[in-house]
Amino acid sequence: MFKSIQIKIIIIFMIVGIVVITGLGAFTLYTTRTLNGNTVLLEEVLNQNKIIFLIGIIIYVLISVLVAYFVTKNIIKPTTKLIKSAEEFMSDSENRIEFSAAKPSNEIDGLANAFSLMTKGIKENLNEVTRQKKQMEAILVNMTDGIIAFNIDGEIMHINPAATSFLGLSENDNTFEKIFKKISIDMNMEKIIYLEDWTSSEQKVNINGKYLNMFFATYKDENDRPGGVLVVVQDITEHVRLDNMRKEFVADVSHELKTPITSIMGYADTLLEGEYEKEVQARFLNVIASESRRMAKLVNDLLTLSKYDTAQVKQEKVEFDLGELVKKCEEKLEIEVSKKNLNAECFVTANVPLVYADIYGIERVVLNILTNSIKYTPEGGKIKIYVGFVYNNAYIKIIDTGIGIPEKDIDKIFERFYRVDKARTREMGGTGLGLSIAKEILEQNNGSIDIKSIVGEGTEVVIQIPIKQ
Numbered sequence: 001m002f003k004s005i006q007i008k009i010i011i012i013f014m015i016v017g018i019v020v021i022t023g024l025g026a027f028t029l030y031t032t033r034t035l036n037g038n039t040v041l042l043e044e045v046l047n048q049n050k051i052i053f054l055i056g057i058i059i060y061v062l063i064s065v066l067v068a069y070f071v072t073k074n075i076i077k078p079t080t081k082l083i084k085s086a087e088e089f090m091s092d093s094e095n096r097i098e099f100s101a102a103k104p105s106n107e108i109d110g111l112a113n114a115f116s117l118m119t120k121g122i123k124e125n126l127n128e129v130t131r132q133k134k135q136m137e138a139i140l141v142n143m144t145d146g147i148i149a150f151n152i153d154g155e156i157m158h159i160n161p162a163a164t165s166f167l168g169l170s171e172n173d174n175t176f177e178k179i180f181k182k183i184s185i186d187m188n189m190e191k192i193i194y195l196e197d198w199t200s201s202e203q204k205v206n207i208n209g210k211y212l213n214m215f216f217a218t219y220k221d222e223n224d225r226p227g228g229v230l231v232v233v234q235d236i237t238e239h240v241r242l243d244n245m246r247k248e249f250v251a252d253v254s255h256e257l258k259t260p261i262t263s264i265m266g267y268a269d270t271l272l273e274g275e276y277e278k279e280v281q282a283r284f285l286n287v288i289a290s291e292s293r294r295m296a297k298l299v300n301d302l303l304t305l306s307k308y309d310t311a312q313v314k315q316e317k318v319e320f321d322l323g324e325l326v327k328k329c330e331e332k333l334e335i336e337v338s339k340k341n342l343n344a345e346c347f348v349t350a351n352v353p354l355v356y357a358d359i360y361g362i363e364r365v366v367l368n369i370l371t372n373s374i375k376y377t378p379e380g381g382k383i384k385i386y387v388g389f390v391y392n393n394a395y396i397k398i399i400d401t402g403i404g405i406p407e408k409d410i411d412k413i414f415e416r417f418y419r420v421d422k423a424r425t426r427e428m429g430g431t432g433l434g435l436s437i438a439k440e441i442l443e444q445n446n447g448s449i450d451i452k453s454i455v456g457e458g459t460e461v462v463i464q465i466p467i468k469q
Contacts, residue, residue, distance in 0.1 A: 146233030252417035323348035349388035377402035
């Protein structure tokens with residue numbers, strides 16, 4: 001690009017040289033004419049002029065060389081390098097096309113064009129970096145996991161709201177040491193960075209009732225050297241709770257199965273040891289049969305609960321009259337009601353809309369709640385059943401005058417195998433899974449169940465099921 005500039009500089013200096021030489025020639029001619037007739041003086045002047053002319057040419061050559069060197073080194077080479085860098089910067093095809101199609105009329109226009117395109121490229125890159133930065137900030141701010149980035153000196157470079165909330169940090173908690181000293185975790189930043197393979201990169205901690213899992217990792221800078229530490233904070237409270245529930249569930253199942261199996265084995269071994277009278281044999285066999293039925297019921301309830309948990313139950317949702325279903329359930333339990341001389345009444349509000357749900361599942365729920373009311377209501381007590389609707393829900397309200405449930409147990413009675421009075425529940429044949437199954441059925445039918453109770457006065461159960469729209 002700059003060959004023409006060099007040529008122009010040479011031409012300019014040639015012209016200057018010609019002008020200088022011409023000037024010296026004219027000066028010599030003028031001197032010759034002035035001193036015409038004075039041979040000695042004329043010869044002396046001519047000799048002087050030759051020396052001056054020779055010195056002028058030498059000076060001119062030196063100046064030309066110096067100027068050419070200065071221009072090449074300080075102007076042409078840097079500018080050429082700058083333009084090449086600008087061309088390399090035009091990495092995307094759109095800028096290359098624009099750059100190649102510009103066809104500048106001279107080198108200065110080409111340089112200006114290169115600067116213009118380079119400025120445009122830099123601006124576009126900065127806009128892209130800004131956009132990506134904002135996207136990253138939006139992601140970090142809205143993450144449910146906590147993120148903290150520390151530089152090599154242990155100072156916070158970035159922290160999102162989730163991490164601040166999980167760890168309960170304030171503005172003064174701005175370094176690695178302060179933060180982990182506050183939450184009583186013995187972590188050394190230098191060990192994490194320089195002894196990564198020998199240091200545990202994961203820690204679990206309980207802070208104000210929340211179980212948190214922290215993962216520590218180092219990150220590199222542009223020179224592939226350790227740049228700092230990144231900490232990810234996860235709230236695993238729900239996982240811990242579910243894991244504890246699983247452990248309790250396994251323990252409860254084992255215990256519930258152990259009791260009837262022990263009874264069956266004990267009575268069976270007793271019968272095998274020798275001959276007993278028929279009455280004794282019948283009594284032992286009755287115990288074995290009773291415990292077997294109890295164990296079978298427990299296993300069936302567990303299987304039913306498992307099917308609802310894994311959505312394996314095929315629900316047959318149909319339209320049906322909730323009032324008629326409740327009356328049929330009441331009729332099925334008439335014998336149990338009469339045995340305890342209970343006063344059971346059912347009231348159905350006129351024009352209750354049809355409901356759309358799994359009729360067999362809802363029937364099982366109603367039978368379970370009514371059975372519990374009958375079991376835990378003393379002889380001569382009362383059970384009242386109301387069927388009606390409010391807004392978009394039909395409801396069943398069952399009120400008894402039974403023994404009631406302590407307030408501290410109300411929130412736990414839907415947990416699997418939870419019993420208010422374990423001994424009495426086992427005596428009455430309960431498995432501790434009825435209410436858990438009832439809640440699962442209602443939730444899968446978009447319904448709900450709510451229980452209120454006062455010890456010694458009775459219990460009120462309200463079941464709601466969406467009506468057919």
